[in-house]
Amino acid sequence: MSAKHFERMSALTLDLPSQGETPLPNVMETAFYFEQAGIGLSKDESYHIFLALKKLISVQPIQTCRFWGKILGLEMNYIIAEVQYHEGEEEEETEEEEVIEEGGKGMDEVEDEDEEKEKEDEPPKSTYKPPPVIPKEENGTGANKYVYFVCNEPGKPWVKLPPVTPAQIVCARKIKKFFTGRLDAPVVSFPPFPGNEANYLRAQIARISAGTQISPIGFYQFAEEEGDEEEEGGGGRDTYEENPDFQPLSVAEMVDSLSTWVHHVQSILKQGRCIWFNPFQKSEEQEEEEDEEEEKAEEPDELQQETGPPLLTPLSEDEGIQNIPAWTAQPSTNLIPQHAVAVLQSNRWPGAYAFASGKKFDNIYFGWGHKYSPENYTPALPPPVQAEYPSEPEITETRDPTLEEELAFKAAKEAALAAAEEEEDEEDVEEDEEEDD
Amino acid sequence: MVAQAEQLKGRFQGDPSFEYEYTEINAEDAERLIEDGKEPMIKEEVRLVATIEQIDRAVGIIPRGAFVKTPLGSVHENRNFEGLSVMEAKKLSSYFHFTEPVNLKNKTLLEKADLDPSTDFLDSLEHDIPQGSWTVQLEKGGTVVVLRSLLWLGLTFYHVPMTKQYGYIYFGSGEKNLDLPFMM
16 A cells, blocks of 8 residues: 555545545544553554554445444454444445355255156155245345454455345354354355355354444434334334434443343344244145145244344343353443443353443444353254155155064065974875875 | 352353252262251352353463473473464464363373373363364464354453463353354
């Protein structure tokens, strides 16, 4: 980066229409407050990150930007910036997400075997229908509300992370893997993760944000809308705005009770999205098909609509893990209470911190990117071997006999044969005897 | 004491006098303790001391050459230690565990012939199980090498190559990362 380039870039930033507000976050100020609690990076690194964010803003059309945190990895670390584009300036993703599907195990192989069998008897067709794919949320809503950029070190180019899909979040909940630091590294796991490390990183960032981004109560309020909560998706409100009449509470109050803090990021449902999506809303074609076939017992018409806690719920509603509360609140110092800062550490996501001091607050994450669990991680077991054919009157599937059973059967058969031969011999002998007579 | 405290799981409370109920011991120990008139409880300060000892023993490391062993057997600091070179600093074999060596006697004679008995009298990090339980990174533009342990998440060791500066520190929750093999 030559000096000329820097000058040109700073000239660009000065041309921004909004003089007072630039999207550039004041990283040094945030670092100062977190330092009071012993959290943060060194001053040099914070400043480098500050400059790297400035470079990011000058290159991309960004409306708001925030230093989200740092995730450690095996070979390299990730510095993550949370960004919102200007409305309407978002780049359309020309390439479809490069989702690397891990080799199709399970049903695909079974179907191949079916086809390889002799064609004399047509084997019954597989009746397997893969579960419906739940679509990802639109950019700008739900789990994809923010766009994330990562770089390995301040100074390296920023890479945009792809939006997150519900399947990735659901799978990320089941695995626990270290990050290597290379975005294109494969994630080898079971259940197989649909994507590479960039997708896994994005999924973990989404989970951490949903679980630990908090603000003092009253800072954000719901925008004044005409209707009430009755919306089609039943998701409730999902937008908020800053409250111009925010009255900050004292540090002591912020620390004493957890109900003075609220989540300002929507929580992610079990489905993997923030707003419930019913995959069984059938189109007309599908309804016709179903009228012809019999209704299968497996089809759950009424999938329970999942609801999560609405936006801006206070932290006192957060469940702890076993007997550990979800958050630990401390003032930064007990000795000088008039200059103390209220600091919260998350116990569910170790490494997530938040501070509040007067009107200023911020969240940050420094850690390895995993959730805390008091029990050890147990990987999911592979599913049981599936039957090749459904049990019908013509075809049933039973277990193969074991060696002992086969031997026993053989012995019994031979014994029966021997007994039959003996009887015949006796009869022959009797006949001979009769003839002799 | 360490063996007993190892069985306690979960986060530390923050209160040194907090008593843990010690529920996972053999029946014999329980009977013995009850006969003594004491209930099976462990204080957090005991657990804290045991955890510190465990961490030091398992992942306390020093660069090669920082300590020397005299022919008489005593070990002390090497005042002539000038630091590792940059190339050496990136290799795991240049760092040793600062505890009684366990693997040294298992080396073949050929390997032992290459060792320098004054500096190579400890276990190196290369043969740690599971392999890859240390991450080596260069920070600050390549002037500082930082090793992080994955077994005890939060243990960080730093060394500035070509200088005498090195050290390790632990910031964490005091729990061993037993999921390490799944996470690699």
